[in-house]
Amino acid sequence: MNEHGHEEWKQQLVKCIRCGTCRSVCPVFKEENNENTTARGKVQLLEGVLEGAVKLTPTLQERFNKCLLCKACVKGCPSGVRTDTLFLSARLTNANKNSLPLAKRLAFKGLTFRKLFDTGLRIGSVMQNVVMKKSDDGRGNQARFNIPGSGLDLRRIIPPLAAKPLRDIVPEKTTVTNPKGRAVFFPGCMLNYIYPEAGKAVVNILKRNNWDVTIPTDLSCCGTPAFTSGDQATGRELAAANLKALAGDYDVVITACASCGAALKNEYGEILQNESDHNAWQKLSKKVLDISEFVVKYGDPALFGALPMKVTYHDACHLVRGMDVSKQPRQVFATVPELDFRNMKDADVCCGAGGTFSMAYYNLSRRINDHKLDNAEATGASCLVTGCSACRMHITDGLSQRNSNMRVMHTAEIIDMAYQNGEKQKKGGKQV
Amino acid sequence: MNQAVLSKLKAIVGENHILTEFEDRYCYSFDSTFINSMPDLVIQPGSRDEIAAICRIAYANDIPVVTRGAATGLSGGAVPVKGGIVIETTRLNKVLEVNTSNFYAIVEPGTITQDYLAAVDKAGLFYPPDPASSKMSTIGGNIAECAGGPHGVKYGITRDYVLGLEVVLPDGSIVQTGNLIDGDMSGPDWTMLYCGSEGTLGVITKIMLKLTHKPQAKQTMMATFSAIEDAATTVSTMMASGVIPTTLEIMDNMTIRAVENFLNIGLPIEAGAILLIEVDGDPQAVEKHVQHVLKVCNDCNASSVKVAKTAQEADGLWKARRSVSPACGKLNPTKISEDATVPRSRIPEMVSAVQAIAKKYNLKMVIFGHAGDGNLHPNILSNKHDKEEMARVEKAVEELFQVALKLGGTLSGEHGIGYLKAPFLVWETGEEGFKFGKDVKQAVDPKSLMNPGKMFDYHDDKAV
Numbered sequence: 001m002n003e004h005g006h007e008e009w010k011q012q013l014v015k016c017i018r019c020g021t022c023r024s025v026c027p028v029f030k031e032e033n034n035e036n037t038t039a040r041g042k043v044q045l046l047e048g049v050l051e052g053a054v055k056l057t058p059t060l061q062e063r064f065n066k067c068l069l070c071k072a073c074v075k076g077c078p079s080g081v082r083t084d085t086l087f088l089s090a091r092l093t094n095a096n097k098n099s100l101p102l103a104k105r106l107a108f109k110g111l112t113f114r115k116l117f118d119t120g121l122r123i124g125s126v127m128q129n130v131v132m133k134k135s136d137d138g139r140g141n142q143a144r145f146n147i148p149g150s151g152l153d154l155r156r157i158i159p160p161l162a163a164k165p166l167r168d169i170v171p172e173k174t175t176v177t178n179p180k181g182r183a184v185f186f187p188g189c190m191l192n193y194i195y196p197e198a199g200k201a202v203v204n205i206l207k208r209n210n211w212d213v214t215i216p217t218d219l220s221c222c223g224t225p226a227f228t229s230g231d232q233a234t235g236r237e238l239a240a241a242n243l244k245a246l247a248g249d250y251d252v253v254i255t256a257c258a259s260c261g262a263a264l265k266n267e268y269g270e271i272l273q274n275e276s277d278h279n280a281w282q283k284l285s286k287k288v289l290d291i292s293e294f295v296v297k298y299g300d301p302a303l304f305g306a307l308p309m310k311v312t313y314h315d316a317c318h319l320v321r322g323m324d325v326s327k328q329p330r331q332v333f334a335t336v337p338e339l340d341f342r343n344m345k346d347a348d349v350c351c352g353a354g355g356t357f358s359m360a361y362y363n364l365s366r367r368i369n370d371h372k373l374d375n376a377e378a379t380g381a382s383c384l385v386t387g388c389s390a391c392r393m394h395i396t397d398g399l400s401q402r403n404s405n406m407r408v409m410h411t412a413e414i415i416d417m418a419y420q421n422g423e424k425q426k427k428g429g430k431q432v
Numbered sequence: 433m434n435q436a437v438l439s440k441l442k443a444i445v446g447e448n449h450i451l452t453e454f455e456d457r458y459c460y461s462f463d464s465t466f467i468n469s470m471p472d473l474v475i476q477p478g479s480r481d482e483i484a485a486i487c488r489i490a491y492a493n494d495i496p497v498v499t500r501g502a503a504t505g506l507s508g509g510a511v512p513v514k515g516g517i518v519i520e521t522t523r524l525n526k527v528l529e530v531n532t533s534n535f536y537a538i539v540e541p542g543t544i545t546q547d548y549l550a551a552v553d554k555a556g557l558f559y560p561p562d563p564a565s566s567k568m569s570t571i572g573g574n575i576a577e578c579a580g581g582p583h584g585v586k587y588g589i590t591r592d593y594v595l596g597l598e599v600v601l602p603d604g605s606i607v608q609t610g611n612l613i614d615g616d617m618s619g620p621d622w623t624m625l626y627c628g629s630e631g632t633l634g635v636i637t638k639i640m641l642k643l644t645h646k647p648q649a650k651q652t653m654m655a656t657f658s659a660i661e662d663a664a665t666t667v668s669t670m671m672a673s674g675v676i677p678t679t680l681e682i683m684d685n686m687t688i689r690a691v692e693n694f695l696n697i698g699l700p701i702e703a704g705a706i707l708l709i710e711v712d713g714d715p716q717a718v719e720k721h722v723q724h725v726l727k728v729c730n731d732c733n734a735s736s737v738k739v740a741k742t743a744q745e746a747d748g749l750w751k752a753r754r755s756v757s758p759a760c761g762k763l764n765p766t767k768i769s770e771d772a773t774v775p776r777s778r779i780p781e782m783v784s785a786v787q788a789i790a791k792k793y794n795l796k797m798v799i800f801g802h803a804g805d806g807n808l809h810p811n812i813l814s815n816k817h818d819k820e821e822m823a824r825v826e827k828a829v830e831e832l833f834q835v836a837l838k839l840g841g842t843l844s845g846e847h848g849i850g851y852l853k854a855p856f857l858v859w860e861t862g863e864e865g866f867k868f869g870k871d872v873k874q875a876v877d878p879k880s881l882m883n884p885g886k887m888f889d890y891h892d893d894k895a896v
Contacts, residue, residue, distance in 0.1 A: 010817070014765040014766065014815065014816065014817060015761060015765045017464065017757075017761070017766070017767055018462055018463065018464045018465075018466075019464050019504060019565070019568075019757075020464060020502055020503065020504040020565070020568045020569075021567065021568060023502055023504075023568040024544075024546070024567040024568045033476070033522055033523065034451070034456070034459075034476075035456075035459040035460055035503070035520075036451075036455065036456045036459040038459070041459035044458065044459060044461075044462060044468075045455060045458060045459065048458055053458075054454075054455065054458060057455070059453055059454075059455050060455050063455055063456075078757045078758045078761065079757070079758060079761040079765070080758055080761060080762070
């Protein structure tokens, strides 16, 4: 949906019967208790915009920014109003009118210069200690001082940039003999620069199931931060670049990041305009699989070894509602021997990260996160597993803030560990 | 609003609990109906005393006060049609007590109905009224609009469970009505005056509710009829025969088709109507009631009756009913939900009348209501942007009201009068009854500041 799609707005807006069901599902509303955060409130504001009663003011822009884009309202809406695409479109319209903050504009533009972006983050990896210091519990870094435009709260603990990005650890092409298929892996920025070990686990999983893996060098950021903030031009540019990089004779496109996956599988369809890009996307979309989907569909359960851990699982919004992935990781956990999986209450409720939301509204996102942590801790699990690095980062920060010992791991890491144990057992078995 | 008043109000509740920005007030200009009107100010007080202080200032300065909870009402009751201050009660959201020896609960008005139901359930007791909006509506709103729900057939509606209230009057004084023992008090039943008063007589700040035992067992059934008239006769026969189901819901052919189209669960799309019937009680009584229900359905030409064998099967039967709203939303976007209600014995006549009106005005009208208490919930599926059609809708609604009243019914089974039905209230009360209502309002709220423009304070000038 684009800015000029006012007819599309109308079609969606008229469906809202203002029943207020969104009040019962919106994590932001539950904290703020204010109708201006509900989906129906924002839908009415957009009706007002169409009627001319509401102007595209910076205040209005702020109201639309205060949304996690967690899609809980879309899922809960009895009338099927596509509030997610509506609100993205509203952000775009507002951004075109009021423009985005300079820091955001520069950052998004930077994403389109892939090599520059890559070099910047590599330099950042070396230089990060100038502005960041290690947190007391050693789990991550905290800003030494307020960094203008960074949106980084001084209390916030974020993981450091990895010393070596994923691409330096694993080759562009990993080949096996007699491959069962060819996978192309889209690691996305967070697995590449911050959590390369989780990215490596994905490659291991594919390799172990006897698939060829390619990580094309010219992949860019998926574009989610840009197009969800209203910078659709940058989002489109990045999408087109990625479609080109991913075009090849691959059987599956593997993602291990909720937002990248949802973008490749669904959201590119909303932002791409020209026909050839759209056609290319449709072909690609059908092949996109989250790594947990891959394991359920193509993985060999006999490879799993015992993994005696107590784990719980957090459904990332863009996995459960963006890619319809929630059964698959649980199916995998149920298959791994000795893995003690404990479902938490409200597992599919947003953790409060919401991308740039947690920068703009750190306190609010912390409060939302606290409910998640309470529910996770109530299960008695020692490790929280999730399929999204942004959730992982936010949840880890929350656990540090409350001095909890709970670990946070990526789904792929758990699967890879179970495979490793399987191999050890097999070897051990031979020895006996 | 003048600055002196504004700073006084800010001093009462604190800056954070007052909304003055245009964009925020805009979000408080509506409820679940299709009308809008802007408040001058939105206040979210945190206590009874703050509410009393707000009312005192409003009274001294002649400012209208509109109280709301979640604003999920269906009659325009929470829309500030004359502007003024909107008081949102949702910060008063505590279940103060659930008393298991004396079977009562004390609740703050902004408590979400579902949260209250969960607290009662946890204590092992039962509060029957179950409006469809219970996930988001507040208990204060339930009382102010006198909400009903599917359980109403057997257990009655909100009014039947209110023992007492604490109310802030228009001038800021505080009174308590009823008591925790039997709800009775010396003098007339003032509590009843506030049930369904829609914020026109003061602000409810504390609520005492009666509780009952949880039913030990229940059984869900679905009866299919080739003619809706037979389903309607089944309802009136069943209610007259002495076995009162917990729930007796009707779905007509258009609803069945819409739901089947939406869910694909094998509903009988050729059927004229379906009845969803639930009985509860102790296990032996339930078994007897099931046999009775089967007999009545068969006597009234049901083509089949399905009895759920497991809780899962029961849930499957309910799924169809729960999906009616989204399914109808696919047919036409604007759903105008009416709740004109007739005596149970007149249901067959009401069904024919609804069908005739739909035909006359060429409108898509579906019936899926709590037939057991005479509330058929005729819903008109329309498009609010189609001005010509909306004009026909308006005429059809008027005619619906007339028919219901002619059959000895009422304008509202559970949605309240609010703003949308206020123009027709006099049809039900008569001139003298209407004057009596106005006199009561005048006596309690002499300056007409409490939710003005609603119910007995209606004047013929439409909200924007």
